[in-house]
Amino acid sequence: MAPTNTTEVETGPQFHRPLLVSGPSGVGKSTLLKRLFAEYPDKFGFSVSHTTRSPRPGEVDGEHYHFITKPTFLSHIDSGTFFIEHASFSSNHYGTSFGTVKGIQDSGRRCILDIEVQGIKQVKAHPISLDPVYLFVSPPDVQSLKDRLTGRGTETAESAQKRLDMAIKELRYAKGLDGDVKEDGRVHDVIVVNDKVEEAYEKLKRVALGYHIESDPLPHFDV
Numbered sequence: 105m106a107p108t109n110t111t112e113v114e115t116g117p118q119f120h121r122p123l124l125v126s127g128p129s130g131v132g133k134s135t136l137l138k139r140l141f142a143e144y145p146d147k148f149g150f151s152v153s154h155t156t157r158s159p160r161p162g163e164v165d166g167e168h169y170h171f172i173t174k175p176t177f178l179s180h181i182d183s184g185t186f187f188i189e190h191a192s193f194s195s196n197h198y199g200t201s202f203g204t205v206k207g208i209q210d211s212g213r214r215c216i217l218d219i220e221v222q223g224i225k226q227v228k229a230h231p232i233s234l235d236p237v238y239l240f241v242s243p244p245d246v247q248s249l250k251d252r253l254t255g256r257g258t259e260t261a262e263s264a265q266k267r268l269d270m271a272i273k274e275l276r277y278a279k280g281l282d283g284d285v286k287e288d289g290r291v292h293d294v295i296v297v298n299d300k301v302e303e304a305y306e307k308l309k310r311v312a313l314g315y316h317i318e319s320d321p322l323p324h325f326d327v
């Protein structure tokens with residue numbers, strides 16, 4: 105029978121698992137994911153975090169963040185079953201809830217999460233398993249990362265340095281220097297090196313659609 109919907113996209117065997125995308129700040133995660141959401145507006149749902157910070161002008165509750173009060177956030181932490189991971193930055197709390205992921209899955213979309221190192225460790229250690237595919241977006245080298253962070257024009261010298269310090273942590277974690285190494289000797293399931301953005305996008309897209317690809321080797325970082 106001919107397909108009734110010619111725009112139907114075929115998906116692979118891993119499509120039902122959440123996709124956890126990580127990588128140092130400035131590596132190009134947002135750039136790649138933006139393309140993915142633009143190409144497949146109905147296939148994916150981005151996990152919106154909860155936060156105690158105040159909305160910035162133009163931010164919409166439920167779209168950019170779920171804005172909640174500190175007491176509510178703390179009671180969610182206490183329950184032990186609400187958050188998959190949570191962290192605090194400059195006296196505000198941020199977290200990802202199981203409910204958010206489930207809501208996306210129930211809508212038939214693949215849930216995509218963008219989580220940093222501390223969060224990944226919690227996801228891996230949580231008694232409730234999310235069973236995500238861990239995709240690490242890697243820079244080709246540290247210099248490109250520095251160039252992108254400064255080239256983006258969004259950072260002051262101080263915040264670029266902070267992000268760079270965080271980035272070094274991401275790279276060390278990806279190298280397995282911080283534990284969490286799997287039986288196959290890796291920390292993530294698949295690495296995509298974002299050197300040429302077109303090539304990186306094609307690889308990320310394959311993974312996002314649920315297919316297995318051969319991982320790029322992790323470049324050598326002197327960190």
Ligand SMILES: Nc1ncnc2c1ncn2[C@@H]1O[C@H](COP(=O)(O)OP(=O)(O)OP(=O)(O)O)[C@@H](O)[C@H]1O
Pocket residue numbers: 127128129130131132133134135136252253255256298299300301304
């Ligand atoms: N392959 C690439 N080559 C050169 N520049 C790139 C490449 N991919 C992305 N960039 C540029 O690098 C900068 C950082 O990209 P982006 O904002 O997507 O990073 P990010 O990983 O989402 O960072 P953050 O975690 O801080 O949000 C942007 O200016 C983007 O246009």
